[in-house]
Amino acid sequence: MGFKIVVDSCGDLTEEMKKDDRFISVPLTLVVDGEEMVDDESFDQKACLKKMDASPECPKSSCPSPQRYMETFLSGEDRYYVVTLSEQLSGSYNSARLGMEMAKEENPDLKIHIFNSRSASIGETLIATHIRECEEKGFDFEKTVKDTERYIKGQNTFFVLENLDVLRKNGRLSNLKSFVASALKIRPIMGATKDGSICQLSQARGINKALMKMIDFIVDQVKDSEHRTLAIAYCNCKERAQQVKEAILKRIKVKDVVLVNTGGVSTMYANDGGIIVAI
Known part of the structure; x- marks a missing residue:
């Protein structure tokens, strides 16, 4: 057995x-603009992102x-x-x-x-x-x-969002706050609390500065990194994930590195351009 x-x-x-x-x-199962999408090998990331972007409704999962x-x-x-x-x-x-x-x-x-x-x-x-x-x-x-x-x-989990539309559509950001954040190119740096809730750790103007702030949090908070695996999930932005990996490895040593493109549910949360890091 x-x-x-x-x-x-x-x-x-x-x-x-x-x-x-x-x-x-x-x-x-994802529901995007009224259409059900099963999050299995049939999931089409590009089609999902396109539909999410065009829909005024917040995507949901069951x-x-x-x-x-x-x-x-x-x-x-x-x-x-x-x-x-x-x-x-x-x-x-x-x-x-x-x-x-x-x-x-x-x-x-x-x-x-x-x-x-x-x-x-x-x-x-x-x-x-x-x-x-x-x-x-x-x-x-x-x-x-x-x-x-x-x-x-x-374990530690961090992420940076390039696109704030899902946060706006699900009510986490008001229309005004979302508009101001988008206009100023403000990007949140998010993390997971010890009970698994999502919290905002900081924010920065521009995706590159936000990613560097996230890396600062990783370097400051992760202990014994040489015994840990660095894992990065990316939503339709492999080159950005490679850059994040290289920037982290310049500052800490790790046991191994894993990069993977997001599946359906993670795509819904991260949205186009999002980066998720666990270590």
């Missing part, structure tokens, strides 16, 4: 992870159903590790828990643990990778869970 690492589709898996059948991505999670947990393995989008941002965590309860009614011997990532996107990716590393070291289920919960507490 083996294990599976189940990640909701806000977790932006690398190409290598997609080819590893120990990972399962459970898709959320989490996988408990039934979908339950079916995943009954796929034949004896232990399942589940990584979801922050409980503060989505119902995916609670849906997975309900799915676990339903699955255990069918098979009480199943070992399932639901991790609240307290992050999103590439933060989920790093957590899933850590779980695989624990299993490959020979850790048992309980030790893998304990070590991964410790890892989550020490």
